[in-house]
Amino acid sequence: MSLTPTQTPTQVQAQAPTVSPSDAKPVVSVRGLVRNFGSGNVLDGLSLDLQPGSFTALLGRSGCGKSTLLRTLARLDPAPEGAVDLPEQRAVVFQEPRLVPWMRVLRNVTLGLRHPDAEQRGLAALAEVGLSHRARAWPLTLSGGEAQRAALARALVREPRLLLLDEPFAALDALTRLRMQGLVETLWRAHAPAVLLVTHDVDEALLLADRAVVMANGRIAADIPIPLARPRRHGDPGFIALRSRLLAELGVDEEHLAAREPQPAEPRTATGAAGTIGATPGPGGFGLPAGAAAAPSL
Amino acid sequence: MTAVTATKGTATNSTAQQPRAATLPAGLRRCAVPLALLALWQISVGLGWISTRSIPSPTQILTAFWELTVSGELAVHLLVSLGRVSAGLAIGVSVGTVCALIAGLSRRGEDALDALLQMLRTLPHLALVPLFILWFGIGETPKIALVALGTAFPIYLNLFAGIRTVDAKVVEAVSTLGLTRRELIGLVILPGALPSFLTGLRYALGVAWLSLVVGEQINASSGIGYLAMTAREFLRTDVIIVALIVYAILGLLADLIVRVIERSALVWRPAFIKE
Numbered sequence: 001m002s003l004t005p006t007q008t009p010t011q012v013q014a015q016a017p018t019v020s021p022s023d024a025k026p027v028v029s030v031r032g033l034v035r036n037f038g039s040g041n042v043l044d045g046l047s048l049d050l051q052p053g054s055f056t057a058l059l060g061r062s063g064c065g066k067s068t069l070l071r072t073l074a075r076l077d078p079a080p081e082g083a084v085d086l087p088e089q090r091a092v093v094f095q096e097p098r099l100v101p102w103m104r105v106l107r108n109v110t111l112g113l114r115h116p117d118a119e120q121r122g123l124a125a126l127a128e129v130g131l132s133h134r135a136r137a138w139p140l141t142l143s144g145g146e147a148q149r150a151a152l153a154r155a156l157v158r159e160p161r162l163l164l165l166d167e168p169f170a171a172l173d174a175l176t177r178l179r180m181q182g183l184v185e186t187l188w189r190a191h192a193p194a195v196l197l198v199t200h201d202v203d204e205a206l207l208l209a210d211r212a213v214v215m216a217n218g219r220i221a222a223d224i225p226i227p228l229a230r231p232r233r234h235g236d237p238g239f240i241a242l243r244s245r246l247l248a249e250l251g252v253d254e255e256h257l258a259a260r261e262p263q264p265a266e267p268r269t270a271t272g273a274a275g276t277i278g279a280t281p282g283p284g285g286f287g288l289p290a291g292a293a294a295a296p297s298l
Numbered sequence: 299m300t301a302v303t304a305t306k307g308t309a310t311n312s313t314a315q316q317p318r319a320a321t322l323p324a325g326l327r328r329c330a331v332p333l334a335l336l337a338l339w340q341i342s343v344g345l346g347w348i349s350t351r352s353i354p355s356p357t358q359i360l361t362a363f364w365e366l367t368v369s370g371e372l373a374v375h376l377l378v379s380l381g382r383v384s385a386g387l388a389i390g391v392s393v394g395t396v397c398a399l400i401a402g403l404s405r406r407g408e409d410a411l412d413a414l415l416q417m418l419r420t421l422p423h424l425a426l427v428p429l430f431i432l433w434f435g436i437g438e439t440p441k442i443a444l445v446a447l448g449t450a451f452p453i454y455l456n457l458f459a460g461i462r463t464v465d466a467k468v469v470e471a472v473s474t475l476g477l478t479r480r481e482l483i484g485l486v487i488l489p490g491a492l493p494s495f496l497t498g499l500r501y502a503l504g505v506a507w508l509s510l511v512v513g514e515q516i517n518a519s520s521g522i523g524y525l526a527m528t529a530r531e532f533l534r535t536d537v538i539i540v541a542l543i544v545y546a547i548l549g550l551l552a553d554l555i556v557r558v559i560e561r562s563a564l565v566w567r568p569a570f571i572k573e
Binding site for chain 2: 074075076090091092094096098099100101102103111112113114138139140141151154158
Protein backbone atom coordinates (compact mmCIF):
# COMPACT_ATOMS: atom_id res chain seq x y z
CA MET A 1 0.00 0.00 0.00
CA SER A 2 1.28 3.40 -0.88
CA LEU A 3 0.56 6.37 1.32
CA THR A 4 2.09 8.81 -1.12
CA PRO A 5 -0.55 11.27 -2.24
CA THR A 6 -1.56 10.92 -5.86
CA GLN A 7 -1.18 14.37 -7.28
CA THR A 8 -1.15 15.65 -10.77
CA PRO A 9 2.35 16.66 -11.87
CA THR A 10 1.51 20.32 -12.47
CA GLN A 11 0.25 20.74 -8.92
CA VAL A 12 3.32 19.09 -7.56
CA GLN A 13 5.48 21.54 -9.44
CA ALA A 14 3.46 24.46 -8.22
CA GLN A 15 3.44 23.55 -4.55
CA ALA A 16 6.55 21.71 -3.48
CA PRO A 17 9.38 24.19 -3.79
CA THR A 18 12.35 21.84 -4.21
CA VAL A 19 11.89 18.15 -4.77
CA SER A 20 8.84 16.67 -6.38
CA PRO A 21 7.34 14.34 -3.78
CA SER A 22 6.45 11.47 -6.07
CA ASP A 23 9.95 10.35 -7.00
CA ALA A 24 12.08 11.28 -3.97
CA LYS A 25 13.11 9.09 -1.07
CA PRO A 26 10.85 9.91 1.90
CA VAL A 27 12.42 12.11 4.59
CA VAL A 28 10.33 10.42 7.25
CA SER A 29 9.44 6.78 7.14
CA VAL A 30 7.36 5.09 9.83
CA ARG A 31 6.54 1.40 9.63
CA GLY A 32 4.34 -0.62 11.97
CA LEU A 33 4.62 1.79 14.89
CA VAL A 34 2.94 0.45 18.05
CA ARG A 35 2.68 2.28 21.32
CA ASN A 36 0.43 1.53 24.25
CA PHE A 37 -0.36 3.31 27.47
CA GLY A 38 -1.61 0.39 29.54
CA SER A 39 -5.27 0.51 28.59
CA GLY A 40 -4.81 -0.03 24.89
CA ASN A 41 -2.77 0.81 21.83
CA VAL A 42 -2.54 4.51 21.16
CA LEU A 43 -0.57 3.79 18.01
CA ASP A 44 -1.55 0.50 16.46
CA GLY A 45 0.72 -0.53 13.62
CA LEU A 46 0.87 2.93 12.09
CA SER A 47 2.79 3.52 8.88
CA LEU A 48 3.46 6.90 7.29
CA ASP A 49 5.89 8.41 4.79
CA LEU A 50 6.61 12.11 4.44
CA GLN A 51 8.24 13.41 1.27
CA PRO A 52 10.94 16.08 1.36
CA GLY A 53 9.43 19.55 1.20
CA SER A 54 5.86 18.32 1.58
CA PHE A 55 3.31 19.96 3.83
CA THR A 56 1.13 17.42 5.62
CA ALA A 57 -1.71 18.14 8.03
CA LEU A 58 -2.47 15.52 10.66
CA LEU A 59 -6.08 15.55 11.80
CA GLY A 60 -8.13 13.43 14.12
CA ARG A 61 -10.32 13.44 17.19
CA SER A 62 -8.80 14.08 20.58
CA GLY A 63 -7.15 10.93 21.84
CA CYS A 64 -6.71 9.41 18.39
CA GLY A 65 -2.96 9.30 18.89
CA LYS A 66 -1.87 12.21 16.69
CA SER A 67 0.01 13.95 19.47
CA THR A 68 1.70 10.68 20.39
CA LEU A 69 2.76 10.26 16.77
CA LEU A 70 4.19 13.77 16.69
CA ARG A 71 6.03 13.20 19.96
CA THR A 72 7.47 9.99 18.57
CA LEU A 73 8.66 11.85 15.48
CA ALA A 74 10.22 14.48 17.76
CA ARG A 75 11.98 11.65 19.63
CA LEU A 76 10.27 12.82 22.81
CA ASP A 77 8.46 9.49 23.13
CA PRO A 78 10.08 6.11 22.60
CA ALA A 79 9.14 3.89 19.68
CA PRO A 80 9.26 0.47 21.29
CA GLU A 81 7.81 -1.39 18.33
CA GLY A 82 8.15 -0.57 14.67
CA ALA A 83 10.66 1.24 12.52
CA VAL A 84 10.98 5.04 12.58
CA ASP A 85 13.39 6.60 10.14
CA LEU A 86 13.97 10.30 10.75
CA PRO A 87 16.32 13.00 9.47
CA GLU A 88 18.93 14.42 11.85
CA GLN A 89 17.75 17.98 11.46
CA ARG A 90 14.35 18.16 13.12
CA ALA A 91 12.58 20.98 14.85
CA VAL A 92 9.39 21.19 16.86
CA VAL A 93 7.04 24.07 17.56
CA PHE A 94 4.53 23.36 20.29
CA GLN A 95 1.18 24.85 21.13
CA GLU A 96 2.90 26.98 23.79
CA PRO A 97 6.04 28.90 22.78
CA ARG A 98 8.07 27.13 25.50
CA LEU A 99 10.87 29.68 25.44
CA VAL A 100 13.42 29.65 28.26
CA PRO A 101 12.31 32.67 30.33
CA TRP A 102 15.79 33.62 31.61
CA MET A 103 17.37 33.83 28.17
CA ARG A 104 16.85 36.73 25.86
CA VAL A 105 14.95 35.97 22.66
CA LEU A 106 18.08 35.72 20.52
CA ARG A 107 19.77 33.33 22.97
CA ASN A 108 16.62 31.21 22.93
CA VAL A 109 16.81 31.03 19.16
CA THR A 110 20.51 30.11 19.06
CA LEU A 111 20.31 27.65 21.98
CA GLY A 112 22.03 24.40 21.10
CA LEU A 113 23.18 25.77 17.75
CA ARG A 114 26.80 24.76 17.14
CA HIS A 115 27.95 27.19 14.52
CA PRO A 116 30.63 29.85 14.69
CA ASP A 117 28.15 32.37 13.33
CA ALA A 118 25.19 31.16 15.38
CA GLU A 119 24.35 34.70 16.42
CA GLN A 120 24.16 35.94 12.83
CA ARG A 121 21.96 33.01 11.90
CA GLY A 122 19.74 33.67 14.90
CA LEU A 123 19.35 37.30 13.94
CA ALA A 124 18.55 36.32 10.36
CA ALA A 125 15.90 33.87 11.56
CA LEU A 126 14.40 36.52 13.82
CA ALA A 127 14.36 38.96 10.91
CA GLU A 128 12.55 36.39 8.83
CA VAL A 129 9.75 36.05 11.37
CA GLY A 130 9.68 39.85 11.77
CA LEU A 131 11.05 39.89 15.29
CA SER A 132 14.43 41.62 14.87
CA HIS A 133 13.42 44.44 17.18
CA ARG A 134 12.74 41.99 20.00
CA ALA A 135 16.04 40.09 19.81
CA ARG A 136 17.22 41.52 23.15
CA ALA A 137 13.85 41.21 24.90
CA TRP A 138 13.01 38.81 27.70
CA PRO A 139 10.52 36.14 26.59
CA LEU A 140 7.99 36.96 29.30
CA THR A 141 7.59 40.45 27.84
CA LEU A 142 6.51 39.12 24.43
CA SER A 143 2.91 38.91 23.31
CA GLY A 144 1.49 35.49 22.49
CA GLY A 145 2.02 35.96 18.76
CA GLU A 146 5.55 37.32 19.21
CA ALA A 147 6.53 34.44 21.48
CA GLN A 148 5.21 31.93 18.97
CA ARG A 149 7.14 33.67 16.19
CA ALA A 150 10.28 33.41 18.34
CA ALA A 151 9.56 29.69 18.70
CA LEU A 152 9.25 29.48 14.93
CA ALA A 153 12.59 31.26 14.52
CA ARG A 154 14.15 28.84 17.02
CA ALA A 155 12.94 25.95 14.86
CA LEU A 156 13.84 27.60 11.56
CA VAL A 157 17.42 28.48 12.50
CA ARG A 158 18.22 24.77 12.70
CA GLU A 159 17.47 24.40 8.99
CA PRO A 160 15.24 21.42 9.69
CA ARG A 161 14.45 18.85 7.05
CA LEU A 162 11.44 17.94 9.19
CA LEU A 163 9.41 20.63 10.92
CA LEU A 164 6.87 19.34 13.43
CA LEU A 165 4.09 21.75 14.37
CA ASP A 166 1.91 20.66 17.30
CA GLU A 167 -1.19 22.86 17.07
CA PRO A 168 1.05 25.93 17.04
CA PHE A 169 -1.78 28.40 16.44
CA ALA A 170 -4.38 26.96 18.80
CA ALA A 171 -3.64 29.37 21.64
CA LEU A 172 -3.56 32.51 19.50
CA ASP A 173 -6.37 34.95 18.84
CA ALA A 174 -8.07 34.70 15.44
CA LEU A 175 -6.25 37.61 13.77
CA THR A 176 -2.82 36.57 15.02
CA ARG A 177 -3.58 33.01 13.92
CA LEU A 178 -4.28 34.15 10.37
CA ARG A 179 -1.01 36.09 10.28
CA MET A 180 0.92 33.15 11.71
CA GLN A 181 -0.57 30.76 9.18
CA GLY A 182 0.59 33.05 6.39
CA LEU A 183 4.05 33.26 7.97
CA VAL A 184 4.35 29.48 8.24
CA GLU A 185 3.40 29.11 4.60
CA THR A 186 5.98 31.70 3.56
CA LEU A 187 8.69 30.06 5.63
CA TRP A 188 7.81 26.64 4.26
CA ARG A 189 8.07 27.96 0.71
CA ALA A 190 11.42 29.61 1.42
CA HIS A 191 13.09 26.72 3.27
CA ALA A 192 11.15 23.70 2.04
CA PRO A 193 11.27 21.45 5.08
CA ALA A 194 8.85 18.56 5.25
CA VAL A 195 6.14 19.93 7.55
CA LEU A 196 3.84 17.86 9.71
CA LEU A 197 1.14 20.07 11.19
CA VAL A 198 -1.05 18.60 13.90
CA THR A 199 -4.30 20.53 13.99
CA HIS A 200 -7.92 20.36 15.05
CA ASP A 201 -8.90 22.86 12.44
CA VAL A 202 -10.03 21.47 9.07
CA ASP A 203 -9.87 24.93 7.48
CA GLU A 204 -6.29 25.43 8.66
CA ALA A 205 -5.32 22.09 7.15
CA LEU A 206 -6.91 23.03 3.84
CA LEU A 207 -5.30 26.49 3.81
CA LEU A 208 -1.77 25.24 4.36
CA ALA A 209 -1.23 21.58 3.58
CA ASP A 210 -0.95 19.69 0.34
CA ARG A 211 -1.92 16.47 2.04
CA ALA A 212 -4.30 15.72 4.92
CA VAL A 213 -3.83 12.58 6.97
CA VAL A 214 -6.71 11.61 9.24
CA MET A 215 -5.89 9.39 12.19
CA ALA A 216 -8.29 7.12 14.04
CA ASN A 217 -7.67 4.37 16.53
CA GLY A 218 -3.93 4.61 16.24
CA ARG A 219 -3.81 4.22 12.48
CA ILE A 220 -4.08 6.34 9.36
CA ALA A 221 -7.78 6.25 8.53
CA ALA A 222 -7.63 8.47 5.47
CA ASP A 223 -4.94 10.05 3.36
CA ILE A 224 -6.31 12.84 1.23
CA PRO A 225 -4.28 14.96 -1.20
CA ILE A 226 -5.14 18.66 -1.28
CA PRO A 227 -4.41 19.66 -4.86
CA LEU A 228 -5.56 23.27 -4.52
CA ALA A 229 -3.76 26.20 -6.10
CA ARG A 230 -2.26 28.74 -3.72
CA PRO A 231 -3.15 31.22 -2.34
CA ARG A 232 -6.23 29.43 -1.16
CA ARG A 233 -9.56 30.86 -0.13
CA HIS A 234 -12.30 29.45 2.06
CA GLY A 235 -14.98 30.06 -0.55
CA ASP A 236 -13.37 28.24 -3.50
CA PRO A 237 -15.45 25.30 -4.78
CA GLY A 238 -12.52 22.91 -4.46
CA PHE A 239 -11.94 24.06 -0.89
CA ILE A 240 -15.57 23.50 0.06
CA ALA A 241 -15.66 20.06 -1.53
CA LEU A 242 -12.50 18.97 0.26
CA ARG A 243 -13.78 20.34 3.52
CA SER A 244 -16.92 18.23 3.28
CA ARG A 245 -14.80 15.21 2.55
CA LEU A 246 -12.44 15.83 5.45
CA LEU A 247 -15.30 16.47 7.84
CA ALA A 248 -16.92 13.24 6.70
CA GLU A 249 -13.67 11.41 7.37
CA LEU A 250 -13.62 12.93 10.82
CA GLY A 251 -17.16 11.70 11.38
CA VAL A 252 -18.88 15.08 11.29
CA ASP A 253 -22.25 15.28 9.61
CA GLU A 254 -22.21 18.74 8.03
CA GLU A 255 -25.97 19.05 7.55
CA HIS A 256 -26.50 18.11 11.12
CA LEU A 257 -23.80 20.52 12.22
CA ALA A 258 -25.01 23.49 10.20
CA ALA A 259 -28.40 23.32 11.90
CA ARG A 260 -26.82 23.70 15.31
CA GLU A 261 -24.76 26.26 17.16
CA PRO A 262 -21.06 26.05 16.45
CA GLN A 263 -19.44 23.59 18.80
CA PRO A 264 -16.43 24.26 20.99
CA ALA A 265 -13.08 23.80 19.31
CA GLU A 266 -11.84 21.14 21.69
CA PRO A 267 -14.04 18.06 21.34
CA ARG A 268 -14.62 15.78 24.28
CA THR A 269 -12.70 12.55 24.12
CA ALA A 270 -14.44 9.87 22.14
CA THR A 271 -15.72 7.25 24.54
CA GLY A 272 -16.10 4.33 22.20
CA ALA A 273 -13.08 2.18 21.48
CA ALA A 274 -13.07 0.86 17.93
CA GLY A 275 -15.07 1.81 14.89
CA THR A 276 -16.41 5.14 16.02
CA ILE A 277 -14.91 7.09 13.13
CA GLY A 278 -17.30 7.29 10.24
CA ALA A 279 -20.30 6.50 12.39
CA THR A 280 -22.84 9.22 13.13
CA PRO A 281 -21.26 11.34 15.83
CA GLY A 282 -22.80 11.27 19.26
CA PRO A 283 -23.21 14.37 21.38
CA GLY A 284 -19.46 14.43 21.98
CA GLY A 285 -18.57 14.30 18.31
CA PHE A 286 -15.80 16.10 16.53
CA GLY A 287 -16.15 19.82 16.94
CA LEU A 288 -15.36 22.58 14.54
CA PRO A 289 -13.79 25.86 15.56
CA ALA A 290 -16.41 28.47 16.23
CA GLY A 291 -17.57 30.08 13.03
CA ALA A 292 -16.51 27.21 10.82
CA ALA A 293 -20.07 26.04 10.47
CA ALA A 294 -21.09 29.35 8.94
CA ALA A 295 -19.64 30.12 5.54
CA PRO A 296 -16.33 31.76 6.45
CA SER A 297 -14.46 34.16 4.27
CA LEU A 298 -11.11 35.84 4.69
CA MET B 299 -27.55 74.24 46.94
CA THR B 300 -26.22 70.81 47.79
CA ALA B 301 -23.78 71.10 44.96
CA VAL B 302 -22.41 74.36 46.34
CA THR B 303 -21.84 72.94 49.84
CA ALA B 304 -20.24 69.87 48.33
CA THR B 305 -17.70 71.91 46.36
CA LYS B 306 -17.09 74.08 49.41
CA GLY B 307 -16.43 70.97 51.43
CA THR B 308 -13.89 69.57 49.01
CA ALA B 309 -12.26 72.99 48.66
CA THR B 310 -11.68 73.30 52.41
CA ASN B 311 -10.48 69.71 52.51
CA SER B 312 -7.91 70.24 49.80
CA THR B 313 -6.55 73.46 51.29
CA ALA B 314 -6.51 72.29 54.90
CA GLN B 315 -5.38 68.66 54.71
CA GLN B 316 -3.72 67.78 51.43
CA PRO B 317 -0.76 70.17 51.63
CA ARG B 318 0.18 68.87 55.08
CA ALA B 319 0.11 65.27 53.82
CA ALA B 320 2.15 66.30 50.82
CA THR B 321 4.87 68.12 52.79
CA LEU B 322 5.48 65.01 54.93
CA PRO B 323 7.24 62.34 52.82
CA ALA B 324 5.90 58.81 53.08
CA GLY B 325 9.07 57.58 54.82
CA LEU B 326 8.82 60.22 57.51
CA ARG B 327 5.13 59.50 58.11
CA ARG B 328 5.94 55.83 58.65
CA CYS B 329 8.68 56.78 61.12
CA ALA B 330 6.46 59.10 63.14
CA VAL B 331 5.19 56.51 65.63
CA PRO B 332 8.57 54.83 66.31
CA LEU B 333 10.16 58.26 66.77
CA ALA B 334 7.44 59.26 69.20
CA LEU B 335 7.98 56.06 71.18
CA LEU B 336 11.70 56.72 71.23
CA ALA B 337 11.08 60.20 72.63
CA LEU B 338 8.72 58.77 75.25
CA TRP B 339 11.35 56.18 76.19
CA GLN B 340 14.03 58.88 76.62
CA ILE B 341 11.73 61.04 78.75
CA SER B 342 10.58 58.17 80.98
CA VAL B 343 14.13 57.09 81.73
CA GLY B 344 15.22 60.70 82.26
CA LEU B 345 12.39 61.32 84.76
CA GLY B 346 13.23 58.09 86.60
CA TRP B 347 10.00 56.29 85.67
CA ILE B 348 12.06 53.38 84.40
CA SER B 349 15.21 52.16 86.15
CA THR B 350 18.38 52.37 84.04
CA ARG B 351 19.20 48.90 85.32
CA SER B 352 16.26 47.40 83.42
CA ILE B 353 16.64 49.58 80.38
CA PRO B 354 18.92 52.53 79.67
CA SER B 355 17.82 55.57 77.73
CA PRO B 356 18.39 55.81 73.98
CA THR B 357 21.14 58.38 74.52
CA GLN B 358 22.92 56.06 76.96
CA ILE B 359 22.76 53.28 74.39
CA LEU B 360 24.15 55.62 71.76
CA THR B 361 26.97 56.57 74.11
CA ALA B 362 27.79 52.91 74.77
CA PHE B 363 27.70 52.28 71.03
CA TRP B 364 30.10 55.18 70.48
CA GLU B 365 32.48 54.04 73.24
CA LEU B 366 32.57 50.47 71.92
CA THR B 367 33.22 51.74 68.42
CA VAL B 368 35.99 54.14 69.43
CA SER B 369 37.77 51.57 71.60
CA GLY B 370 37.68 49.16 68.65
CA GLU B 371 36.05 46.51 70.83
CA LEU B 372 32.89 46.37 68.72
CA ALA B 373 34.85 45.98 65.49
CA VAL B 374 36.88 43.08 66.90
CA HIS B 375 33.82 41.18 68.11
CA LEU B 376 31.89 42.00 64.97
CA LEU B 377 34.66 40.61 62.79
CA VAL B 378 34.82 37.41 64.83
CA SER B 379 31.05 36.95 64.55
CA LEU B 380 31.06 37.71 60.84
CA GLY B 381 33.88 35.21 60.35
CA ARG B 382 31.89 32.49 62.12
CA VAL B 383 28.74 33.19 60.14
CA SER B 384 30.63 33.29 56.86
CA ALA B 385 32.48 30.03 57.54
CA GLY B 386 29.31 28.30 58.74
CA LEU B 387 27.29 29.64 55.83
CA ALA B 388 29.94 28.63 53.31
CA ILE B 389 29.96 25.07 54.62
CA GLY B 390 26.18 24.86 55.07
CA VAL B 391 25.33 26.35 51.68
CA SER B 392 27.90 24.13 49.93
CA VAL B 393 26.71 20.95 51.62
CA GLY B 394 23.05 21.85 51.06
CA THR B 395 23.69 22.68 47.41
CA VAL B 396 25.68 19.53 46.70
CA CYS B 397 23.06 17.32 48.38
CA ALA B 398 20.24 19.08 46.49
CA LEU B 399 22.06 18.65 43.17
CA ILE B 400 22.66 14.96 43.81
CA ALA B 401 19.11 14.30 44.95
CA GLY B 402 17.48 16.69 42.47
CA LEU B 403 19.26 15.61 39.31
CA SER B 404 19.22 11.84 39.73
CA ARG B 405 16.59 9.41 40.89
CA ARG B 406 19.22 7.26 42.60
CA GLY B 407 20.57 10.30 44.42
CA GLU B 408 17.08 11.09 45.65
CA ASP B 409 16.64 7.55 46.93
CA ALA B 410 19.96 7.74 48.72
CA LEU B 411 19.68 11.19 50.29
CA ASP B 412 16.19 12.58 50.43
CA ALA B 413 14.62 10.33 53.06
CA LEU B 414 17.62 10.77 55.35
CA LEU B 415 17.71 14.54 55.02
CA GLN B 416 13.96 14.86 55.41
CA MET B 417 14.25 12.95 58.70
CA LEU B 418 17.19 15.00 59.97
CA ARG B 419 15.54 18.26 59.11
CA THR B 420 12.79 17.67 61.68
CA LEU B 421 15.45 17.76 64.40
CA PRO B 422 15.77 21.27 65.96
CA HIS B 423 19.45 21.84 65.25
CA LEU B 424 19.94 24.13 68.24
CA ALA B 425 19.18 21.15 70.47
CA LEU B 426 22.47 19.64 69.32
CA VAL B 427 24.55 22.23 71.23
CA PRO B 428 25.40 19.90 74.16
CA LEU B 429 26.40 17.15 71.79
CA PHE B 430 28.48 19.54 69.69
CA ILE B 431 30.36 20.74 72.78
CA LEU B 432 31.18 17.13 73.65
CA TRP B 433 32.24 16.41 70.09
CA PHE B 434 34.05 19.59 69.13
CA GLY B 435 34.99 21.12 72.49
CA ILE B 436 34.40 24.81 73.16
CA GLY B 437 36.47 26.40 70.40
CA GLU B 438 35.35 27.77 67.07
CA THR B 439 34.32 24.41 65.62
CA PRO B 440 30.99 23.88 67.46
CA LYS B 441 29.88 27.44 66.64
CA ILE B 442 30.66 27.11 62.95
CA ALA B 443 29.19 23.60 62.86
CA LEU B 444 25.96 24.89 64.40
CA VAL B 445 25.64 27.58 61.74
CA ALA B 446 26.52 25.10 58.98
CA LEU B 447 23.99 22.54 60.17
CA GLY B 448 21.24 25.11 60.48
CA THR B 449 21.81 26.60 57.02
CA ALA B 450 22.27 23.38 55.04
CA PHE B 451 18.62 22.33 55.36
CA PRO B 452 16.82 25.39 54.02
CA ILE B 453 19.23 25.41 51.06
CA TYR B 454 18.72 21.70 50.42
CA LEU B 455 14.94 21.77 50.69
CA ASN B 456 14.43 24.81 48.49
CA LEU B 457 16.96 23.94 45.82
CA PHE B 458 15.74 20.35 45.61
CA ALA B 459 12.15 21.53 45.18
CA GLY B 460 13.33 24.17 42.70
CA ILE B 461 15.14 21.62 40.53
CA ARG B 462 12.15 19.34 40.53
CA THR B 463 9.65 22.02 39.64
CA VAL B 464 11.46 23.55 36.64
CA ASP B 465 8.86 23.86 33.88
CA ALA B 466 8.82 20.38 32.34
CA LYS B 467 7.41 21.73 29.07
CA VAL B 468 10.33 24.11 28.62
CA VAL B 469 12.81 21.32 29.46
CA GLU B 470 11.08 19.10 26.91
CA ALA B 471 11.22 21.77 24.21
CA VAL B 472 14.87 22.49 24.93
CA SER B 473 15.70 18.80 24.81
CA THR B 474 14.70 18.82 21.14
CA LEU B 475 17.38 21.45 20.43
CA GLY B 476 20.35 19.09 20.66
CA LEU B 477 21.76 20.19 24.00
CA THR B 478 24.05 17.92 25.97
CA ARG B 479 22.92 16.86 29.43
CA ARG B 480 25.54 19.15 30.95
CA GLU B 481 24.22 22.11 28.94
CA LEU B 482 20.65 21.22 29.81
CA ILE B 483 21.49 21.26 33.52
CA GLY B 484 23.73 24.32 33.37
CA LEU B 485 21.64 26.49 31.07
CA VAL B 486 18.10 25.46 31.86
CA ILE B 487 17.58 23.41 35.02
CA LEU B 488 19.87 25.25 37.43
CA PRO B 489 18.87 28.78 36.33
CA GLY B 490 15.28 27.60 36.60
CA ALA B 491 15.90 26.52 40.19
CA LEU B 492 17.71 29.76 41.08
CA PRO B 493 14.65 31.60 42.46
CA SER B 494 14.01 28.72 44.87
CA PHE B 495 17.68 28.67 45.83
CA LEU B 496 17.60 32.37 46.67
CA THR B 497 14.50 31.87 48.79
CA GLY B 498 16.41 29.14 50.60
CA LEU B 499 19.42 31.43 50.98
CA ARG B 500 17.37 34.18 52.55
CA TYR B 501 15.92 31.73 55.00
CA ALA B 502 19.37 30.25 55.67
CA LEU B 503 20.75 33.69 56.57
CA GLY B 504 18.07 34.08 59.20
CA VAL B 505 18.91 30.67 60.64
CA ALA B 506 22.63 31.52 60.54
CA TRP B 507 22.24 34.55 62.84
CA LEU B 508 20.00 32.61 65.18
CA SER B 509 22.54 29.77 65.39
CA LEU B 510 25.30 32.30 66.00
CA VAL B 511 23.43 33.96 68.86
CA VAL B 512 22.97 30.61 70.57
CA GLY B 513 26.50 29.41 69.78
CA GLU B 514 28.20 32.57 71.04
CA GLN B 515 26.43 32.62 74.37
CA ILE B 516 28.01 29.32 75.31
CA ASN B 517 31.71 29.27 76.14
CA ALA B 518 32.71 32.06 73.80
CA SER B 519 35.65 34.37 74.38
CA SER B 520 34.87 36.76 71.57
CA GLY B 521 32.05 37.76 69.26
CA ILE B 522 28.92 39.85 69.64
CA GLY B 523 27.28 37.17 71.79
CA TYR B 524 30.28 37.16 74.11
CA LEU B 525 30.04 40.96 74.34
CA ALA B 526 26.46 40.64 75.50
CA MET B 527 27.20 37.85 77.99
CA THR B 528 30.07 39.71 79.66
CA ALA B 529 27.98 42.87 79.76
CA ARG B 530 25.39 40.92 81.72
CA GLU B 531 27.94 40.20 84.42
CA PHE B 532 28.64 43.93 84.80
CA LEU B 533 24.95 44.83 84.59
CA ARG B 534 25.67 46.84 81.41
CA THR B 535 22.19 46.72 79.89
CA ASP B 536 23.27 49.43 77.45
CA VAL B 537 25.95 47.15 75.97
CA ILE B 538 23.50 44.23 75.79
CA ILE B 539 21.11 46.38 73.79
CA VAL B 540 23.96 47.53 71.53
CA ALA B 541 24.66 43.84 70.83
CA LEU B 542 20.98 43.22 70.05
CA ILE B 543 20.90 46.19 67.69
CA VAL B 544 24.04 44.95 65.94
CA TYR B 545 22.43 41.53 65.44
CA ALA B 546 19.33 43.19 64.00
CA ILE B 547 21.35 45.37 61.62
CA LEU B 548 23.40 42.37 60.45
CA GLY B 549 20.23 40.37 59.77
CA LEU B 550 18.77 43.30 57.88
CA LEU B 551 21.95 43.74 55.80
CA ALA B 552 22.04 40.04 54.95
CA ASP B 553 18.46 40.20 53.72
CA LEU B 554 19.31 43.29 51.69
CA ILE B 555 22.23 41.50 50.04
CA VAL B 556 20.00 38.61 48.95
CA ARG B 557 17.48 41.10 47.59
CA VAL B 558 20.20 42.75 45.53
CA ILE B 559 21.32 39.35 44.22
CA GLU B 560 17.71 38.53 43.34
CA ARG B 561 17.35 41.80 41.46
CA SER B 562 20.34 41.11 39.27
CA ALA B 563 19.92 37.33 38.90
CA LEU B 564 16.20 37.37 38.17
CA VAL B 565 16.06 40.34 35.80
CA TRP B 566 14.04 38.27 33.37
CA ARG B 567 11.07 38.15 35.74
CA PRO B 568 8.27 40.53 34.78
CA ALA B 569 8.27 42.01 38.30
CA PHE B 570 11.86 43.19 37.81
CA ILE B 571 11.63 44.23 34.17
CA LYS B 572 11.40 47.96 33.62
CA GLU B 573 10.60 48.76 30.02
